[in-house]
Amino acid sequence: MDGVSVLAGRFKIFDCEGYMGKKGLRFRLPLLALVIGIVSILIAACGSDPTATSVPATDAPVPTSPPQVVKVGTTVPLSGSLANWGDLVNVSMELAFERANSENWAPGFTFELVTEDHQGSAPVGISALRKLVTVDKVPVVSTIFTQIALAQVPVADDLGVVLVSSGVQHPDFGKLSQWTFRNASNSAHNADVLYRHVTENLGLENPRYAAIYHGGNDAVRILLERDKTLLATFGGEMVAEEAYIPEEKDFRSLLTKLKSANPDVVHLITLGTETALMLNQAAEIGLTPKYFMTITAEGAEVIKVAGSAAEGLIYASPAFNPENPDPELQDFLREYKARIGKDADGFAAAYYDGAKMIVEAVKRSGGASSQEIADGMRSILTFEGIGGDYTFDPATGDGWQSFQIKSVVDQQYKTVVPLIAPYDIAQ
């Protein structure tokens, strides 16, 4: 054995041996598979590699002579698997601030957006928030994505900075802190609207409900609880609840199981991509109940992927109506499309409105400290935006948007019930 193994270690000429090491390879493979498995789970949990957007730091005191510049921070994903969301949201806010500055919405103040990448990861979202507050000295930060926003709440609390979201649908977001404000449709209210619709408009009596949900998220658990409350209110029974993980794309087992429970209505607490695949795979096995869900139905090419299987999908969405001739809305739609090449949706409009509300809060309180902005926000009870009308609970700072009910008809998103005002919603 003298030469071979020694040689293998030293000489490139034994090509394969360089990678083997005679004895090592047979246990290395499984071991490495395990390591990769663990690593990949961590990666899945934490998002991908960091490439933070750097913003030049400045310690200069905020100028006191007019106009005072109000820096508004925003943490959005600019890299990672959710990267495409960052620009969609930021452009909306930029458009709002540009208009606020040129039209002098808040006399004496101009607004400037400072962006940090949160990569779709909660830990990165926290450091992005800290950086914005401690380095860039922003008094208010806008954020997106429930998981990240929730992780940021205690930090915002510590730092005493206003945290606004125009997209987070977690039922409790606004209630979590005196610093959190929201102008977005709350997923619990979303469910309210849908159960009501099923009962009052579709005329189903005591329907058999089932829910499919992506696991692990506490907003989802709140929603499942909410389902039970709503069943008590509206009637019907929950015959199956099935969890999935978003990385999984083959839902046939889950759906086969669901089919045997024979539901009339399925509540999809799912993301857009999976929704399309589920609709396809359910149609294959002949599972054709009514489905309802949130505005996610409009995301991620649901119609493109599911095609005919998406027919009849019901969802509640913010009462955003791009047909509305309101000039501010039409300006927004035009400039948004010009800047990013895509049509603005309800989300984009809500972020415009969220930015506009920050301006309004500054205007109302006449100052731009975190406390002044928070007080200003709290004083806003109703707000008419381009994305719909909002109503706020002054006690919590939580708000909700007016809803509409839409459905997929002939491969198009069609409005079925145009406006459900916030005050109509069952509490």
Next chain:
Amino acid sequence: METLAQFLVNGFALGGVYALLSLGFGVIYNTVRIFHVLHGAVFITAGYITWVFVEHTGLPLYAAGIIGVAGATGAGMLIELGVYRPLRKKAAGFLTAFLASLAGMFFIEGFLVAVSSTDLKVLKQGPLSVFHLGDVVIAYFHIIIIVVVVLLFTAVTLFLRSTQWGRMIRAVASNPELALSVGINSNQVFLMVFALGSSLAGIAGIFRAYDVGLEPVVGLQLAIIASIGVIIGGIGSLPGAALGGLTLGLAQTLVAFLLSGQWSQPVAIIIMLAFIVFRPYGLLGTREHKELRRLL
């Protein structure tokens, strides 16, 4: 009972794609002894190329698919030439090659996110066409997958058994030093092995893209599935690799059926651990690989 039959049908369809992927991974691992995580990137590449051609040139699916498989084959060979061969020249170890592969995988993933967004790329619209066998629903496409997997497996086996290239590949896998001594240029053999394994991954990628679609992040996930398939099938055994992949597909489907879909990923890791501990030579590993048991 119908539900169980339905689950079996679903499991075979999923397992067929896994089997192909594991077979490709096994062909490469058994010969080159590289933990080729980039196999996942090759897998996605085929689907993406096919998608681009279908979507932007209106090429019929089969033609775009052929380009996709060719692209995957080329990608695999480029990875060997551009990543692994230079590392071998520097006498880099197993771990270095693995880390390079992992880094490459992240790079490709990031690249795909950057150039084409994270949206799911599906090669078809709407549900698959199906037929009914009693109460069991079977998609024609899944039958195609299973038939193609069986044909490819047979073809690969015959290729390795009866051709000069096949003998060379087995020779390098079996005793690399001796292969060198009889004058086999292992670099050529490695290149061939990457072409073969990558074309299998490419076909699997297109199947997946047609059936449930592809996202950039799925590459690493399926590279892990492929390696687990090889481990539970038995390192060194190609029938084992195919069987390992199939077993994984069936197991994941069964677990989703009996417990919940949330368990379908952890179960793959659990099965692998069980094999490493209780049956380290896998389902069909050769006697030689029972050494694993002693080593652990």
Next chain:
Amino acid sequence: MPLLEIQDLLVSYGSKQVLNGVTLTVDSGEAVAIIGHNGAGKSTFLKGIFGVAKATGGKVVLNGEDITNHQPFENIKSGIAYMAQGGQVFPDLTIDDNLRLGGYSAPANEIDDRMTAIFDMFPAISQRRTIAADALSGGERQMLAMGMVLMIRPQLLLLDEPSGALAGNLVQQITETIRSLVDDKGMGVLIVEQNVDMGLKVADRVNMLEHGQVVFSGTPADLGGEEARQQLLGLL
């Protein structure tokens, strides 16, 4: 002109110098044995010639052509065959496939004829052509390994311990085979042997290697009578 001429060959593994300048020649129709301690550098010497280990100095000349550090596949084409220590075969492949691969560099149309010739030479393995080499006994494996290197009909044969751990009658058979290759086919054979008895029996000339250098060179007869011989054996 000698068939093979080695001048001052140096080989080192990292910082460890294994060959310190070995010089020797092998002619056609001649068997030259290398004997020496374990770790004297005998195996490394063959590897250095064949291009499996890198020569850091000196020259390997075959038929007047400098082939120092040529790749193994080039050396095979030049007519050198190398049989590594321990009866190296492809364990997962059949005997037939092993021989075919042994003849990998030989002309394709001669493979079948040459296989027949090998089976004539080693009838013991001819009965089991389609079984995996893994199943062979140690002796059969050694024959197969020898058969594989003979598939290319080399001018120069480098053999690393062909006697291996074989039983006496098999050693005898291998010795006869090698002698007939030298005497009947005119091959040059360079043979490394731990088994000094066999080395002396098979070789026309003997070189003794110590610390990577040739410390003795001559014919077996030069080693003198039984006494010197026993002394040498004791040394080893």
